[in-house]
Amino acid sequence: MYLHDTLSQTQSKKCIIEIFGLGYVGFPLSIRLATSGFKVIGVDVDSKRIERIQNNILNESELVFRKEFLESRKNGNFEMVKFPTKSDSSKIGIICVPTPIPKQNIDSNVFVKSAVENFLNTCKSGDVIIIESSVKVGTTNEIRTIIEGKGFKIGEDFGLCFCPERIDPLNQKWTLENIPRVIYASDDITFRIVQSVYHYVNNSSLKRVESAKIAEVVKSFENAFRLVNISLVNELAVLCDKLEINVNDVINAAATKPFGFMPFYPSAGVGGHCIPKDPRFLLESARTLNSEFSTIDTALKINSFIPKYIVDSIESTLERLKIAKSVLVCGLTYKPDIEDMRDSPGFKIINELQKRNFRVAGYDPYYKKDMRERYLIANELQELNFVELDSLDDDLIRNFNCICIVQYHAKTRFRLTAIYQKSLVPFIYDCQKKLAKDPKSKTILNVHNF
Numbered sequence: 001m002y003l004h005d006t007l008s009q010t011q012s013k014k015c016i017i018e019i020f021g022l023g024y025v026g027f028p029l030s031i032r033l034a035t036s037g038f039k040v041i042g043v044d045v046d047s048k049r050i051e052r053i054q055n056n057i058l059n060e061s062e063l064v065f066r067k068e069f070l071e072s073r074k075n076g077n078f079e080m081v082k083f084p085t086k087s088d089s090s091k092i093g094i095i096c097v098p099t100p101i102p103k104q105n106i107d108s109n110v111f112v113k114s115a116v117e118n119f120l121n122t123c124k125s126g127d128v129i130i131i132e133s134s135v136k137v138g139t140t141n142e143i144r145t146i147i148e149g150k151g152f153k154i155g156e157d158f159g160l161c162f163c164p165e166r167i168d169p170l171n172q173k174w175t176l177e178n179i180p181r182v183i184y185a186s187d188d189i190t191f192r193i194v195q196s197v198y199h200y201v202n203n204s205s206l207k208r209v210e211s212a213k214i215a216e217v218v219k220s221f222e223n224a225f226r227l228v229n230i231s232l233v234n235e236l237a238v239l240c241d242k243l244e245i246n247v248n249d250v251i252n253a254a255a256t257k258p259f260g261f262m263p264f265y266p267s268a269g270v271g272g273h274c275i276p277k278d279p280r281f282l283l284e285s286a287r288t289l290n291s292e293f294s295t296i297d298t299a300l301k302i303n304s305f306i307p308k309y310i311v312d313s314i315e316s317t318l319e320r321l322k323i324a325k326s327v328l329v330c331g332l333t334y335k336p337d338i339e340d341m342r343d344s345p346g347f348k349i350i351n352e353l354q355k356r357n358f359r360v361a362g363y364d365p366y367y368k369k370d371m372r373e374r375y376l377i378a379n380e381l382q383e384l385n386f387v388e389l390d391s392l393d394d395d396l397i398r399n400f401n402c403i404c405i406v407q408y409h410a411k412t413r414f415r416l417t418a419i420y421q422k423s424l425v426p427f428i429y430d431c432q433k434k435l436a437k438d439p440k441s442k443t444i445l446n447v448h449n450f
């Protein structure tokens, strides 16, 4: 009866939805459900984040949800707490916490498990847990054991799902509302419960798969596909450098093939909390089974090699030009127009330049000086001693012999083009090869423009 009660409470929006983790995944989901009429409790261990959101202060990437956010605050449907409390209403816990890169002695599920435990402390028969975090293979079954250890019977008086988030923050075409999901649900009633919740998320566009393992492998495989293709194109870019051709000319020509080819473009490598991490779950899984996943292994190696290759190219070019080794690294986020600096190639390049005694500065319009400690942790660095520039003003730029463009933002694109056209520095290394060659500029562009 319990799960049937939850189903009817969900259909009438009388259940409580607790969302664990109010970051890139949990925050938009909370607002979506709260503005759809559900009572949403956001649970986060970060008091500063809770305080910020409670004071209606949003990060740049959250501003797109501002209107709905204010609406959800006004209608009282969105509350934030550090710990959940008991309730007589059915509860659905959605886990959206980070899953760090698996390493020796670090379980990537540490936060997922603590969020689940936190939910279980206040839950009762009929409640449901949905995991949205990207997790290593086998996690959902581990969570099943934890839940059953509390005396519940999955599929009878407790529901369990794995429904990995696929969101691409700031993507305007593919949003929370129109990205289909893959889902594993422990039983049919739980699946119907989730359908009635996700009706308000993505119109219940849910592809149900038979086992939790299938859904877990799907999520990591999607990101492995991107990692491998990005590494492939970055290695092609290295070859094109040597051939003195622009890799983008190759890709754009290849992309005229109407089937069997998908363009990926060069960069300083992948970053963020998904693509460099999730494929490792498959690698780890293969190793546990005394097997290999050499494509992923190689792609990860290429990904760590690319920043070093870029610094080699910058170093040898400055040596050939016989000018001092001073570089401004521009663009420290892992993707455009967002403040997320986790596992970002910009920091890897700065770190490599510093190891080689370059004079280094960094600039990103999204960089916040007071977040420096967090950036260090998020990039697994002990120290960073670069000069933090506040702008790309002419006078500041002229102090450098090279600009290494790692990431473009709408806020910097025109300025970087102007710097090149005005020949403000002797050399620009454009990791994304986006600057169009201008014969009037005296600036050397990339490495094959002598």
Ligand SMILES: NC(=O)c1ccc[n+]([C@@H]2O[C@H](COP(=O)([O-])OP(=O)(O)OC[C@H]3O[C@@H](n4cnc5c(N)ncnc54)[C@H](O)[C@@H]3O)[C@@H](O)[C@H]2O)c1
Binding pocket: 020, 021, 022, 023, 024, 025, 026, 043, 044, 045, 046, 049, 096, 097, 098, 099, 111, 112, 114, 115, 118, 132, 133, 134, 135, 165, 166, 167, 168, 169, 273, 274
């Ligand atoms: N960022 C993306 O684009 C994206 C896309 C798809 C999937 N994912 C996956 O979703 C998960 C969350 O990623 P994110 O980018 O939203 O992370 P995030 O760092 O932006 O947010 C996570 C939040 O969880 C909080 N938190 C940590 N431990 C907690 C706990 N035990 N209880 C409650 N809150 C806790 C943190 O304080 C933080 O506010 C990860 O597994 C990630 O791989 C992320």
